[in-house]
Amino acid sequence: MRNTSTYLLSAAAIVLAGMAPASAAWQPQKPIEFVATAGPGGGTDNLARAVQNIITKYKLTDQPIVVVNKGGGSGAEGYVYGKASAGDPYKVIFGTSNAWQQPLVSKVAFNYTDLTPIAAMAQDEFLLWVKQDAPYKTAGDYLKAAAANEFKMGGAQSKDTDEVLTRMIEKIGHVKLTYIPFKSGAEAAVQLAGGHIDSHINNPSESLGQWRGGTQRPLCAFSPKRLPQGAKITATEGWSDVPTCVEQGLDIAQYEQPRTVWLPGKVTPEQAAFYVDLMKKVQATPEWKDYIEKTSQVDTFLTGDALDKFIKQDLEHLKQVASEQGWLIK
């Protein structure tokens, strides 16, 4: 009896689903796991937890959501886990451009093609930071000084976004920089405050506290236009007062770090569509705007073909830099 009625109900559901928009076709039936490919407290972890909070607050799905951290091996742990969970629509992986960048330069056991891309939800900006009492006022001054003696540039991880940007600066600015990899941007920021390195290229949120505290200041932003106006960070300046690097003669118009969301491979298009829709709903809330503003990121939403195109473009560019540096794995 019960079997029959379940059958009838699901048949009815299928019929109804046919009439409703495609995104409503699949609904989760058990708890969902958000996998942050970073340790607790990192940028990716903050994103996963912010999305979790918004979904829970607005009850965007009936199922509970748990966030787990799998940040080992610069995030590879989380992606490998995603690859191993092929066909499981209850694992959502939160990452960065690492997903396609890491397989290019190190022998990790995954590639971004093993995963189903859902969306790129926010772009983190990069800035060039120097010590507060450094003599140079513009990126041009910085390059001049760097040409005279080899500067130490700090960054998070090796052969990752930070080092790629460093190599771009070297090439375009005609200087030689010694890149020192640290575990995280926060660590690089502290090293700059102590004067152990000459500069780093942190995201705004990674060095916000240090800027306010007067230990370091941004010279320029690697962005086509100035960052959006927000609250003042120091007594006199806010993000919108930081000139773009192009304005100052360092011709790198755009360099951004996308925050990406993935499902494991081999999920159905309906399942993927459900999560695309869910993330769109998250992005429409005031809490999301608040999160974006607090972390000084750029609000974007790329999905489907636009996301594929973005990944391909970024990959081409990375391949070029990586082959110039001899990083490509055989």
Place this chain on the structure above:
Amino acid sequence: MDNLQELLHGFGIAITLSHLALMVIGVLLGILVGVLPGLGAPNGVSLLLPLTFGMQPVSAIILLSSMYWGALFGGSVTSILFNIPGEPSSVATTFDGYPMARDGRPTTALATAFGSAAFGALVGVILITFLASWVAEVALAFGPPEYFAVYFLAFASFVGMGGAAPIKTVVALGIGFAIAAIGIDTVSGSVRLTMGVDELVKGVNFVVAVMGLFGIGELLVAVEEEFHARAVSSKIDWREVFRAVGRLPRHSVALLRSAAIGCWMGITPGGPTAASFMSYGIARRFSRRGRYFGTGEVEGIISPETADHAAGTSALLPMLSLGIPGSATAAVMMGGLMIWGLNPGPMLFVDQKDFVWGLIASMYVGNIVAVALVLLTVPVFAALMRIPFVVIAPLIVIICVVGAYSVSNSYLDVVMMMGFGIVGYLFKKLFYPLAPLVLAIVIGDKAEDAFRQSMLMSKGSLGIFFANRLVTCLVVAGIVLLLLPLALQLARMLLRKPALPGDPTTSQEKVII
């Protein structure tokens, strides 16, 4: 004193009925997650984090930090009773705590550990109160060469003073470094030593290694050696708790020395783990009863516990003032800080005085609450030792398996934990020391990163380790500690003194650390 006034203001914030209630709740929850291995402070704090979003930041941090204190105390309980350290920093506590508990004195061991831990924490908070700004500056002076020098010092203080045959210590260290190297290398970005196992890219988690090496390893030895005689009859004696705490002042030299080591390692980024190991190594060297270390010596418990808590407490300062989290737990709290709308960093002390001083005041009160609560529970925990071995042994296996699995929900970790159990067993049977192995697993990769970062900075010149006064002092101290035993031996040989007749320590005892 400006700071004193701020502190009094802070006490006004911290001592309210609701905040005291939060402290008690936090400490109790903390003891619970601390006692259950595998759960641990970082997981406990992240589980609790979402509940704090609606709270005032001060109340939220009081709840979370109280939980942290509770978990630190709770972690020592399993180290002492079952030889399973819940946190890297409580490994050194097992060296003498576990033998003492096995010897039928679990109450004394626990009470001594808690008492000295409370003393260490107190010294740490006092340091934060009066030297906040100075401490922040000291931490800034640490670049890669200085980091390396601190780790080198920790290794040296331990290796030079260990009791085992030097070559065995070196072998254990080497294996530890190799295990620490598994996974992605920070400096080159390449994958190392995964031996074809994809998941190993994440590296070997400390908890997994330690639960196997100590928990399972000890169990295997016990099963083989003295299956029947393991149940310990311990009387539940409330007075012993106070007597043990009362005896602490007799060891004031050890207490003060360990607190000093702890604070120094907490401010400099050596951290609680390096601090507790170093403190234990130095205590062993300078104590008159040094040769008995590893068999249940009181000072062998006092030294690592005091240093651990002194370092753990003073390490919160770099987190607040510089935004560098000193531990996984601190990292989760920092995430919380940002969600509450606060930015850790130098401005926190200026912008958010209520928050900072409320927190510091709550460290005083929270630690007092924590120590009172744990001392009350000592007899309960000690009673666990009366459970017969045949009952407790399967429980330990279950705890280790669940603990290893819950680190990152992975079966591979469970398998590795069992593998480490066998390694631990072999080490014990072959008289290899476990401590250098654990120390190398925990801080080996950090030491390696710091060394290679230094080499990048200096373009391969070792001169960078003698480039300024701070780093030179640290390196020279390390070399001295490393060579001290050798020099003493040489001096003895030159003076043609005959070897000490009838060394009363057996090789078994010596090898425990």
